[in-house]
Amino acid sequence: MTPQHTLLDYSSKARVENVMIPHIARLVRVIPMVQDNYLFLFRFEDPHLNETFIYKPGQFVELTVIGTGEAPISISSTPTRKGVLEMCVRRMGRVTNALYNLPENSFVGLRGPYGNGYPVDDMKGHDVLIIAGGLGMAPLRSLLNYILDNRNQFGRLILMYGTKTPDDVLFRDELESLTRRGDLECLLAVEQAYQYPGAHPWRGKIGLVTDLFQYVKNINVPNTIAAICGPPIFYKFVLEKLLKMNFSKDHILMSLERRMECGVGKCGHCAIGYKYTCIDGPIFTYWDVINMPELIEF
Amino acid sequence: MKILKLPKANFNKFLLGLNNYGEVHIPKKKSEETYVFAPMEDPSEVALEYLRTVIPPKKYFFKPKEALFKHSDGKNFIEHIEDVNKKLILFGLHPCDIHGLKILDIVFGTGYIDKYYFARRKNTLIIGLSCMPDEKCFCRSMGTDATEDGFDLFLSELKNSYLVTVGSSQGDDITNDMKDLLTEITRKDTNEYLKIRNERKKRFTLQLDISDLPYILELQRESEVWEDLGKKCLCCGSCSMVCPTCSCFNIYDKLSLDTKQTERVRQWDSCLFKDYAVVAGGHNFRANRADRVRNRYYHKQHGFVTQFGKPSCTGCGRCIQYCPTQIHVVEVFNKVRGED
Amino acid sequence: MNKKPKIGIFGLTSCAGDQLAILNCEDELITIADAFDILDWEMAKTNNDKVTELDIAFVEGVVAQTRDLEALQAIRKRSKLLVAIGTCAVWGGVAAMKNQIPREILKKEVYGEEINVVDAVEALPVRSFVKTDILLPGCPIEKEQFLQIAASLLHGDLPELLNFSVCSECKMRENPCLVVEKGEVCCGALTVSGCNARCPSHNIPCGGCHGPIEEVHYDANYTMFEQRGITKEEIQNKMANFATPAWMGQKLISEIK
Numbered sequence: 001m002t003p004q005h006t007l008l009d010y011s012s013k014a015r016v017e018n019v020m021i022p023h024i025a026r027l028v029r030v031i032p033m034v035q036d037n038y039l040f041l042f043r044f045e046d047p048h049l050n051e052t053f054i055y056k057p058g059q060f061v062e063l064t065v066i067g068t069g070e071a072p073i074s075i076s077s078t079p080t081r082k083g084v085l086e087m088c089v090r091r092m093g094r095v096t097n098a099l100y101n102l103p104e105n106s107f108v109g110l111r112g113p114y115g116n117g118y119p120v121d122d123m124k125g126h127d128v129l130i131i132a133g134g135l136g137m138a139p140l141r142s143l144l145n146y147i148l149d150n151r152n153q154f155g156r157l158i159l160m161y162g163t164k165t166p167d168d169v170l171f172r173d174e175l176e177s178l179t180r181r182g183d184l185e186c187l188l189a190v191e192q193a194y195q196y197p198g199a200h201p202w203r204g205k206i207g208l209v210t211d212l213f214q215y216v217k218n219i220n221v222p223n224t225i226a227a228i229c230g231p232p233i234f235y236k237f238v239l240e241k242l243l244k245m246n247f248s249k250d251h252i253l254m255s256l257e258r259r260m261e262c263g264v265g266k267c268g269h270c271a272i273g274y275k276y277t278c279i280d281g282p283i284f285t286y287w288d289v290i291n292m293p294e295l296i297e298f
Numbered sequence: 299m300k301i302l303k304l305p306k307a308n309f310n311k312f313l314l315g316l317n318n319y320g321e322v323h324i325p326k327k328k329s330e331e332t333y334v335f336a337p338m339e340d341p342s343e344v345a346l347e348y349l350r351t352v353i354p355p356k357k358y359f360f361k362p363k364e365a366l367f368k369h370s371d372g373k374n375f376i377e378h379i380e381d382v383n384k385k386l387i388l389f390g391l392h393p394c395d396i397h398g399l400k401i402l403d404i405v406f407g408t409g410y411i412d413k414y415y416f417a418r419r420k421n422t423l424i425i426g427l428s429c430m431p432d433e434k435c436f437c438r439s440m441g442t443d444a445t446e447d448g449f450d451l452f453l454s455e456l457k458n459s460y461l462v463t464v465g466s467s468q469g470d471d472i473t474n475d476m477k478d479l480l481t482e483i484t485r486k487d488t489n490e491y492l493k494i495r496n497e498r499k500k501r502f503t504l505q506l507d508i509s510d511l512p513y514i515l516e517l518q519r520e521s522e523v524w525e526d527l528g529k530k531c532l533c534c535g536s537c538s539m540v541c542p543t544c545s546c547f548n549i550y551d552k553l554s555l556d557t558k559q560t561e562r563v564r565q566w567d568s569c570l571f572k573d574y575a576v577v578a579g580g581h582n583f584r585a586n587r588a589d590r591v592r593n594r595y596y597h598k599q600h601g602f603v604t605q606f607g608k609p610s611c612t613g614c615g616r617c618i619q620y621c622p623t624q625i626h627v628v629e630v631f632n633k634v635r636g637e638d
Numbered sequence: 639m640n641k642k643p644k645i646g647i648f649g650l651t652s653c654a655g656d657q658l659a660i661l662n663c664e665d666e667l668i669t670i671a672d673a674f675d676i677l678d679w680e681m682a683k684t685n686n687d688k689v690t691e692l693d694i695a696f697v698e699g700v701v702a703q704t705r706d707l708e709a710l711q712a713i714r715k716r717s718k719l720l721v722a723i724g725t726c727a728v729w730g731g732v733a734a735m736k737n738q739i740p741r742e743i744l745k746k747e748v749y750g751e752e753i754n755v756v757d758a759v760e761a762l763p764v765r766s767f768v769k770t771d772i773l774l775p776g777c778p779i780e781k782e783q784f785l786q787i788a789a790s791l792l793h794g795d796l797p798e799l800l801n802f803s804v805c806s807e808c809k810m811r812e813n814p815c816l817v818v819e820k821g822e823v824c825c826g827a828l829t830v831s832g833c834n835a836r837c838p839s840h841n842i843p844c845g846g847c848h849g850p851i852e853e854v855h856y857d858a859n860y861t862m863f864e865q866r867g868i869t870k871e872e873i874q875n876k877m878a879n880f881a882t883p884a885w886m887g888q889k890l891i892s893e894i895k
Contacts, residue, residue, distance in 0.1 A: 013407055013416035020366045020413075020562070021375050045373070066369060067560050067793045069551045071578065093578035098795055107372055259577045261549050264410035268546035268569060271593075274601035279409060329814035352812040362810040532855050532862070534827035535802065539809035550798065553789040555669045565800070566810065572853045573801050587855065620809070622817045622827060623862045 019264050022064045022109025023049055027102055028084065034168050036091040037135060039076065040099065041084050042110060055079050056117030057142035058255060058283045062263045063087070063095070064109030065102065071095035072260040074139040074282070075113065080149035085110070088138035088170060114263040115282050118143050118227060118253060126225045127155040131238055133162050133209055133230025137170040139255045139282075140229050148184070155223065157184040158216055162209025162234075164191050166202045176203065187212040210237050221246050229255040239286065252286035300464040300473070301483055304453065308479040309460070313341040313389065315476050319423060319468075320385030323358070325351055331619075335388065344390065346455075349432055350616050354395050354542035355388055356402055358422060359415045362539075363565040366414065366549075370559040378561075379417045386422040392429045394612040396449055397442035398542025399424070401610050405545050408606075423468055426452035431501050434615030436628055438499075439506040442612045456490045506628045507635065508609060512600045518634045519592075527630060528588025530623050535568035537617035537625075538594070543602075543610040544568070569594050595630065643693035643791065646678035648713055650706040651733055651761070652699030655778040656724035657681045660696075663781050673792050692717040694791060700726040700733045702761040714768040721772040721787065727764045728775040729849040729881040734761040737882045762883055772797060776832060777847035777880060783832050801852045803827050804844050808835035816843045821866040823876045828854050849881045 029041040044050050060074040071093065077086035091100050102108070120143070128147055132140045147154050159178070163169050169188065178186040188204035189212050195201070205212060209230075226247055228238050235254070242252055258270035258277035270277035273292045275284075304312055316322045322338040325348040333348040335355060353362075367375045391399075403419070406412035426449040437443040445452070450469035453460040461483060464470050473480060538544040548567040551560050567574065570590050575583040584590045602610035611627070618626050632638045649657055661682060663670065670676075674694075677687040695717035701707050714720055725731045736744060741758045749756060764770050774787055783799065790797035804826035808815070816824040816838055825846035826838060837844050863873045877885055 010416050010420040013411050014413060014420045016411045016413055016416075018367075018377050018413045019410045021377055024373055024375070064551075064562075066372075067551065067553050067557055068795045069798075070549060070562075094795055094798060096578065098793075101794055109375060257577060258583065259575060262547070264412075265408075266406065266410070266412055266545070266547070267549065267564075268567070269574060271569075271597065271601070273596070274604040328812065329819065331819050332812070332814035334812040352809060530858055530861070532805075532827040532858050533803075533853070534805035536805045536809050536815075536827075539806055548800065550800075552786065553793055555666050555673065555785050555789050555792070557673075557789055557793045566806070568802075568806065571802055571806075572851075587853075620815060620818060622805070622815065623858055624865070 019111065020262070022062065022111040025108050025110045027104055027106050027108055030104055033088065033170055033172070037088060037170060038100065040087050040089055042087070042108065043084055044110070045107070050083050053085070053113070055113035056120060057146045058117040058139050059113040059115045060260070060282065061085070061110050061112035061114065063099070065095050065098040066107060066109065068098040069095050070109070072263060072278070074255070076138050076141045078142050078145035078149060080146055088141070090135055112263060114260070114278055116280065118283055120146060123225050124153045125155065127220055127223050128157050129219065129224050129226040130159045131209060131226060131228040132160070133234030133238070134164070134168065135170065136229030136231070136234065136255070137161055140227060141171055143227055151183055156220070159184060159186045160189070160209055160212040161187070162189040162212070166190050166193055166200065185216055187215055208237070209234065210241050213241060219245065225251050225253065227253045249287040249290070250285040253283050254286060254289060256282050256284055300470065302462045302464070302473055302480040303483045303487060304460045304462050304480055306458050306460070310341040312476060312479050313338065313344060315479070316387045316389065316425070316472070318475070319472065320387045322387045322389060325390045346390070346427070348390070349392070349429060349435070350614055350619065352540055352620070354398050354540070354614065354616070355391055356398065356542055356545070358386060358388065359399070359418045360402065360406070360545055363563060364414070366562045366564055368559065368561050379414055382417050384421060386418070387425065388422060389425045390427040391424055391449070392427060393445045394437040394442045394614040395542055396424060396426055396445045397612045398614065400448045401543045401612070402545060404606055405543070423450045424448065425450060428454040430498055432615070433503050434618045435502065435613060436504040436506050436615065437613035438502045439508065440609060440611055440613035454491060456487060456494065459487070461487060461491060504628055506613070506631055508599065511631065512603050514635055515596055515600045521634060523630065523633050524588045524592040527591045527625065528586065530625055531570065531587060531591045532623055533570040533572065533587055533590065534622065535570050536620045536622065538568035538570060539566060540616040540620050542612050542614055542616070569597070599631065642673065642675040644675045644677050644690060645694045645696065646692045646713070646717070647676070647681070647696045648678070648698065648709070649681065650697065650699030650710060650727070650764070651702035652724065652726050654681060654698065656698040656776070659778040659781060660784060663785065666785060670788065689716070694719045694721060696721045696723050697727050697764055698724045700731055700761045700763060701767060702733045702759065703757045704759060705757065707767060710764060710768055719771045719791070720768065721774060722764045722770045723774045723779050723784070725775045725777040725847055725849050725880050728773045730761055730763045730883040731777060731880055734882045735878050737761060737886060766883070774799070775830060775849045780832050799832065802831040803851050804829045804831050804833065804835055804838070804848070807831045807833070808838045811835050811839050813838045816841070817862065817866070821868070823863060823868055823872055825876060828859055828877065845879055846877060847880050850884055
């Protein structure tokens with residue numbers, strides 16, 4: 001009879017790196033994008049860490065505003081461009097509010113990266129259809145730029161992004177410049193393109209994100225992986241459309257939000273059934289989603 | 299496996315002798331029905347008759363409230379592990395509580411490792427103690443009524459002595475140090491143990507059939523049992539606090555008044571509390587009481603089983619004893635099974 | 639913080655116990671006085687500034703007289719943030735205990751037919767009249783919670799208090815459960831934590847002095863006590879001590895005579 005646990009086992013577990021302790025990072029720049037959705041740029045103080053902090057598109061970090069607390073934030077930059085971590089943060093709660101009040105060059109804490117991220121290795125060789133609604137562009141921008149930086153490893157690349165007005169478009173300059181590129185189809189839509197004096201004219205489409213499907217022809221559905229992220233109403237219509245097109249349920253990837261408090265699968269707050277959003281997610285296939293009754297509310 | 303005998307006449311000397319290995323904690327009586335694990339001041343305080351303490355031994359490894367790190371100079375986060383060098387001897391754990399720790403070992407040791415938990419687990423010796431069940435014990439149904447491991451020593455009570463099972467090298471050291479108090483076991487002792495064991499088996503009155511339970515729960519997700527339970531549950535969180543396997547926590551920062559020093563604190567939480575699944579912006583993924591209650595039961599007997607192959611319930615009976623509205627976990631599952 | 643927040647500490651109808659609790663932060667008072675610019679605090683200082691706009695007003699007590707309301711509205715008008723401190727300000731407290739009985743009747747019972755100098759109105763908490771940004775209940779407030787709120791405000795954050803029940807803290811302290819073991823009317827499951835189960839730890843049932851948790855399960859609490867042979871009246875009397883306006887809002891103690 002062998003005991004399951006020995007002292008050696010406990011000792012080795014007591015010696016591990018403490019995952020609850022953040023690394024010190026510096027807030028190097030704040031770039032206002034849209035109302036209450038700014039892009040925050042961070043660098044680790046330990047220069048070595050800027051090279052070794054390996055992450056995947058779709059992963060998140062736990063961000064500490066010193067003295068205020070910690071919140072999960074998805075990474076918007078791509079691991080293919082090292083040195084700076086970019087996070088598109090929505091001003092929502094205590095911690096993000098405090099972040100908005102931080103002057104540039106302040107210290108913050110970062111730990112992670114956490115979560116599964118997009119299965120980029122499995123997506124290689126496939127066509128990729130990225131569909132974002134509103135603030136859903138934040139985690140998808142990481143995936144988009146990752147694919148662009150490894151362009152020859154992926155097939156056809158389509159981006160569809162819809163918001164209410166041009167003022168709500170995240171990464172607008174960057175995405176608008178992508179529309180001129182020949183190696184992806186970048187389609188942007190707003191529900192209303194109202195203009196006011198001095199406004200940057202809207203050159204994209206007018207309509208819902210699902211209306212953009214009419215502009216892309218001949219999607220090779222069996223070889224395409226769809227990565228989608230947006231508000232609940234967005235999921236309802238986009239999923240309807242994808243299923244109608246015969247997308248297999250495990251070829252649809254969704255990014256979910258829960259209360260990921262510890263990030264390491266212990267605190268319990270983000271549990272859905274036996275899945276932890278912070279460990280098994282935040283990227284789930286639609287098959288996962290429909291098999292967990294608690295998982296999403298449309 | 300090494301098994302020795304400790305005559306009851308030597309028991310107090312044995313307890314006192316444990317002081318040589320660290321701070322000895324024992325079950326003590328706090329009121330008519332309330333027992334707690336607490337430091338031993340005198341061997342006479344040990345409540346050998348106890349069945350369950352309010353809080354299980356998890357409190358020694360996963361503390362109700364503890365600082366995780368401190369920050370004061372603008373730059374460094376300084377790791378803080380309370381009691382990291384304290385040698386602890388926990389005496390008197392019943393098999394269900396040893397299984398409770400084995401379950402927490404899985405929770406805190408799978409995937410990312412919780413250093414706080416294991417830093418203290420490493421420095422603790424566990425000395426188990428046999429028991430006779432009451433009407434709230436259903437450990438036998440959960441397969442946690444006996445244990446072959448998870449202890450350094452285990453004491454099985456006979457009429458005039460204890461059988462002492464040695465479960466680790468450190469336990470072996472203790473028995474060697476105290477060899478004057480111990481004797482060899484005889485055939486007669488074995489027979490006496492078997493007699494007591496059979497008597498114990500007959501004493502279990504509460505049973506929970508967990509075969510097929512995850513599947514039944516899958517079918518019964520919309521059962522009215524959960525609505526009814528939501529009407530009865532106060533969501534006071536008592537069951538979570540006293541549960542040997544509940545390990546949810548909350549994290550917050552405690553700031554000093556001069557705003558220069560921060561402490562990151564974690565504190566026990568309960569999935570029954572209203573704010574448990576609230577995300578930034580205010581949406582609550584489990585706003586209804588019934589949903590929260592169901593979630594707790596599903597986690598124990600469905601989620602954990604799917605994840606780790608066994609339920610995260612030890613049948614210790616604490617949630618039955620301490621629920622102020624007398625919610626009875628076995629009755630709930632029997633209802634779900636259509637067997638009430 | 640580059641500028642000290644300007645604050646005022648005020649008392650409406652109350653026992654001044656919460657202001658006293660602040661004064662009792664003896665080790666921290668100097669830090670408080672240093673970190674905040676205390677402009678107006680009648681209980682603690684002379685030469686109070688009654689006009690300058692305040693960053694934070696801490697208000698204790700209940701609106702039980704018309705002049706309380708006037709004072710409260712004036713405080714609200716000159717303050718950016720209003721913090722209700724103490725159960726009176728948050729829930730009504732003991733002054734609201736007999737709210738279900740009209741003031742006219744109460745006045746006669748207490749002062750007789752002859753005297754008519756008392757300017758009493760139905761006692762209601764601060765937030766029944768003005769926007770209240772932060773609620774810190776307690777009778778009196780807990781020092782630790784007050785300091786935590788003060789530190790958060792100094793740091794520029796809205797403070798966050800956990801909305802747990804007293805039962806959870808009581809269990810952590812491994813107290814004998816006064817409901818389960820003794821069949822007493824203990825308000826622990828109804829009441830918001832923060833006191834570290836102060837009373838039950840001394841074998842005294844929780845009186846509910848911190849006021850109700852966010853989502854009290856009234857019916858289940860009644861059933862729990864009734865099953866133990868406790869009458870509805872006993873339960874209501876107990877609940878009425880500190881948060882009558884809340885229970886009346888739920889139509890739970892309208893029946894008390």
